[in-house]
Amino acid sequence: MKDYMRFEASVVPLYSESEEDLWFLYNNGKLVVKSKEDEIHILRRKDLEEFDFNLAHTQCIGALDGYNCFSGEIKDNFRILNEIDTYDLKSLMFLLEEELFSLVAKSLLLLDWEKCHRYCGVCGYHMERKNSKNERALFCPKCGYTTWPRTSPAIIVAITKGDELLLAHNKHFPKGMYSVIAGFVELGETFEQCVKREVYEEVGIKVKNIKYFGSQPWPFPNSMMVGFTAEYLDGEINVDGEEIVHADWFNKDEIPKYKKSKSIGAELIEWFKRTH
Numbered sequence: 001m002k003d004y005m006r007f008e009a010s011v012v013p014l015y016s017e018s019e020e021d022l023w024f025l026y027n028n029g030k031l032v033v034k035s036k037e038d039e040i041h042i043l044r045r046k047d048l049e050e051f052d053f054n055l056a057h058t059q060c061i062g063a064l065d066g067y068n069c070f071s072g073e074i075k076d077n078f079r080i081l082n083e084i085d086t087y088d089l090k091s092l093m094f095l096l097e098e099e100l101f102s103l104v105a106k107s108l109l110l111l112d113w114e115k116c117h118r119y120c121g122v123c124g125y126h127m128e129r130k131n132s133k134n135e136r137a138l139f140c141p142k143c144g145y146t147t148w149p150r151t152s153p154a155i156i157v158a159i160t161k162g163d164e165l166l167l168a169h170n171k172h173f174p175k176g177m178y179s180v181i182a183g184f185v186e187l188g189e190t191f192e193q194c195v196k197r198e199v200y201e202e203v204g205i206k207v208k209n210i211k212y213f214g215s216q217p218w219p220f221p222n223s224m225m226v227g228f229t230a231e232y233l234d235g236e237i238n239v240d241g242e243e244i245v246h247a248d249w250f251n252k253d254e255i256p257k258y259k260k261s262k263s264i265g266a267e268l269i270e271w272f273k274r275t276h
């Protein structure tokens, strides 16, 4: 399996314990890493022995390249030590390769999930980890309520009209900054319905030929961006004025300023520039 997918998700360790096992540990929401000469290294089991941290909420998340991976929290006795540093998630997105960054996000989400579900939402009793080798869940021993880690899906869509792309300026963006349309999926809605609804609500136009583009976990704080392309069908641009304050069609030579990051939103704009 590790030759097919570098990361293998698992609730229990898949390989025998190694000095090289990876530990994604957090302190006040920041990842604790070894940093040396501008290079960041995820902590290994051998580092833990060296620093003797006081750990809480530790859980196995799977294995990367054949080494077990764990997440957890370093309790309050933590202090910055020689070669040890802390980074927030946003900066790590630019500093780590994609595979490693997704594990950083996953491990933080699992830690937060467990910390936010200490009590049963039905009866208020203490929740416990479900004792299962293949299922990650917390359950209430009193009433049986069970909860699993969740994500909030959102759509993001590049809408084209001939050789033009629809871009919008959100009132929360810096001046002159534009992006494609995005929004959260509502309960009971399909992705395609969400694309139609969000686009209509935000810019007042109808779209057709909605096609899947790709997806990206977006852990700020806990979403899954599902990207689409779509074509203009009907209507005049009419911004909602609440979130979107300006929107327009742009050909590839007129694309305004947009956030060049590893986000799927930037990828959709790059896709348009390549193909139109």
Ligand SMILES: [Zn+2]
Pocket: 120, 121, 122, 123, 124, 125, 140, 141, 142, 143, 144, 145
């Ligand atoms: Zn309960």
